Amino acid sequence: MITVSNLKKSYKGVMAVNIDHLEINSGEVIGLVGNNGAGKTTFFRLLLDLIRCDSGEILSKGLSVTKTEDWKSYTAAYIDEGFLIDYLTPEEYFYFVGKLNHLSKPDVDDFLNAYLLFFDDSILNKGKYIRDFSKGNQFKIGIVAALLSKPELLILDEPFANLDPTTQLRLVEMIKTMAQQHQLCIIVSSHDINQVSEVSSRILLMEKGAIIKDIAGGDMAYDALVDYFKVKTAH
Amino acid sequence: MKISTFLSHQWLSFWRSRNANKSLVLQIILGIFYLLIFLEVAGLGIFLPLILKESFPEKPPIPLFTSYLIYYYLIGLLLRFQMQELPSLSIQPYLAKNITRSTMLRFLNVRSLIHIINFLPLFVFIPFSVIDILPVYGKIATVCFLIAMFALVINNHFLNMFIKRKTVNNLWWLLGMLVFIVCLKGADYFKLLSLEKTSSLIFTAFLNYPVLCLLPIALAIATFLINNSYLRSHLYIEELVSERKLKSGKTYSFLDRFGDIGDMMALDLKLIFRNKRPKSLVILSGVFLFYGFIFYPKYIATDSYSALFLFALLITGLFISNYGQFLFSWQSSHFDGMMTYNTNMKKYIKAKFSLLITVCTLQLLLASFYGFMSWRIIPIQLAAYLYSVGVNTFITIYAATYNYKSLDLGKSASMNFQGIGAIQWLQSLAISFGPAIIFFLLNKFFGFWSAIISISSLGIVGLIFQEQLINWLTQQFYLRKHKILEGFREK
Numbered sequence: 001m002i003t004v005s006n007l008k009k010s011y012k013g014v015m016a017v018n019i020d021h022l023e024i025n026s027g028e029v030i031g032l033v034g035n036n037g038a039g040k041t042t043f044f045r046l047l048l049d050l051i052r053c054d055s056g057e058i059l060s061k062g063l064s065v066t067k068t069e070d071w072k073s074y075t076a077a078y079i080d081e082g083f084l085i086d087y088l089t090p091e092e093y094f095y096f097v098g099k100l101n102h103l104s105k106p107d108v109d110d111f112l113n114a115y116l117l118f119f120d121d122s123i124l125n126k127g128k129y130i131r132d133f134s135k136g137n138q139f140k141i142g143i144v145a146a147l148l149s150k151p152e153l154l155i156l157d158e159p160f161a162n163l164d165p166t167t168q169l170r171l172v173e174m175i176k177t178m179a180q181q182h183q184l185c186i187i188v189s190s191h192d193i194n195q196v197s198e199v200s201s202r203i204l205l206m207e208k209g210a211i212i213k214d215i216a217g218g219d220m221a222y223d224a225l226v227d228y229f230k231v232k233t234a235h
Numbered sequence: 236m237k238i239s240t241f242l243s244h245q246w247l248s249f250w251r252s253r254n255a256n257k258s259l260v261l262q263i264i265l266g267i268f269y270l271l272i273f274l275e276v277a278g279l280g281i282f283l284p285l286i287l288k289e290s291f292p293e294k295p296p297i298p299l300f301t302s303y304l305i306y307y308y309l310i311g312l313l314l315r316f317q318m319q320e321l322p323s324l325s326i327q328p329y330l331a332k333n334i335t336r337s338t339m340l341r342f343l344n345v346r347s348l349i350h351i352i353n354f355l356p357l358f359v360f361i362p363f364s365v366i367d368i369l370p371v372y373g374k375i376a377t378v379c380f381l382i383a384m385f386a387l388v389i390n391n392h393f394l395n396m397f398i399k400r401k402t403v404n405n406l407w408w409l410l411g412m413l414v415f416i417v418c419l420k421g422a423d424y425f426k427l428l429s430l431e432k433t434s435s436l437i438f439t440a441f442l443n444y445p446v447l448c449l450l451p452i453a454l455a456i457a458t459f460l461i462n463n464s465y466l467r468s469h470l471y472i473e474e475l476v477s478e479r480k481l482k483s484g485k486t487y488s489f490l491d492r493f494g495d496i497g498d499m500m501a502l503d504l505k506l507i508f509r510n511k512r513p514k515s516l517v518i519l520s521g522v523f524l525f526y527g528f529i530f531y532p533k534y535i536a537t538d539s540y541s542a543l544f545l546f547a548l549l550i551t552g553l554f555i556s557n558y559g560q561f562l563f564s565w566q567s568s569h570f571d572g573m574m575t576y577n578t579n580m581k582k583y584i585k586a587k588f589s590l591l592i593t594v595c596t597l598q599l600l601l602a603s604f605y606g607f608m609s610w611r612i613i614p615i616q617l618a619a620y621l622y623s624v625g626v627n628t629f630i631t632i633y634a635a636t637y638n639y640k641s642l643d644l645g646k647s648a649s650m651n652f653q654g655i656g657a658i659q660w661l662q663s664l665a666i667s668f669g670p671a672i673i674f675f676l677l678n679k680f681f682g683f684w685s686a687i688i689s690i691s692s693l694g695i696v697g698l699i700f701q702e703q704l705i706n707w708l709t710q711q712f713y714l715r716k717h718k719i720l721e722g723f724r725e726k
Contacts, residue, residue, distance in 0.1 A: 050720050
């Protein structure tokens, strides 16, 4: 799905992303972990061609993301509020994203019906523009809009941080089933090592822009991550 | 905590905002601009006696001056309503700190007073009073008159703040005030009452009985107190910011048939109507339509076709330059998203281009009524329109690909230079004076019709090659895409 080779990006001499080689396959749920400034968000932005890399390249289904726009048709992302059109109501926003992906209004309505539980009655028919929603609710809107395009590659930046506990648990379930049933490739970053080791099939640990650990998800991963961050505190 | 600490924080926030210290050139241009305004206003104050004597030699200057003060007062209120912003949000970080309410109130009041519009009138009143009033009425009357005028400024200021805090939807109030002033003027026109006489009566009274200056002072104190007590009881963030109404979704079904491009145009329309800054720009373009009544007759009388052409360009094409110079910046808050949605840039630019053309066409149709003034207006406006949609649109979009500054859509548009760089100044000059000079030369050496036809053909050529030009603009955009994105992420 994704092939990264010799990817480098630095800001004022500080290496933000420095990845020699990385392969990500469809059906994988990748958990991206690392302290602030490790380069997680920068890596996401590079994947979406939102910043220009210094060297190297990213291939999505074999095509460079900087040279083609083909990836847009099967990639969806939610990184921050910069992905939401804040002067629209949630409904208008969903219809807009739906239309860009050739879904009619009834299609979108059907789709949204499946997420009523996830919305917890705090999103639809509220008579508010997106800019007036709380950050957590904006995140819900962003995630569902990303799913609306039926992506093959889904990128979420710290989805657990802003969600309430109930929604966090629902999201974990959603991610797991989506990856299994639809062979979807999902990349999530998180500071919650508990949550991320449960949801991910594979965990990438970043430090100073480089991937220093590439391990399978699950309890073992949790222990390994706890060890790593403990050592960091001791320093 | 003292008020001076608040003020110094405000000072820092002004100079450290990312937009402020970006370009030295822009700072200098803005500095010169403000200096010019000050000089002009001060010059007006100094030369006002002379100007009045020149224009109305038979009337004594002081009654003449006082008879127009009422217009100054009413129009001042209207201007304030447009230009001044409530400083409420600047206290948000302090609300939960150990600071008393009265300190915060004092800060809000002092902070709101610091605005160019409160100082400008003094530059007119002081020179005029010293030159004209002092020799006639003496020192005490002059000082009292100045105090009265300043008290009225303060009164106007707090009155405006109060009205603004009270109203949810600014526009209706603005319209209401406009209608009120027009009615007054109408009553004046039909001789029901004489505004000028009333004004003269009131303000000359101040000069004859200096004690009367206590009245405006009392008025100023009263509005201040009302404002203050209102603020005191509403010092909660959600109440300082305007009330919320239920927002309903909207569809522009007539745009559906244009597919993706139609959807994006609908998005642009929502952007315009739901955000303060673009909305006021559009209203400005609408107001500009009426400028023809002021400027056209003069130039029709003297057959100055080049001047007519320049105004026709502004009247039909103002939206292109106003909206177009921030073409991408309007969406700076969600441009990351725009660049990952399943659509391509060419469609995006095409949608923007179509929007500019549609509005410009609308402006042309409305402005066609000026044809009643003189038939020559019609070909002039048509040429200006064709040039605007066929040439100026592309220049504007090209310049917009060099605009890396993010915009805050919630801020008022007047005197707002956020997001404007040197290239935007150049672009505005290029799209207005450029064609006007071409028109002038052609008209002078080859006659009216050759000027009209040449200018129109330039526009038509642009329209014929629009596909190629949009492709080229798309390429230009991609060259600077990452730079634009980076700039937009810096709020």
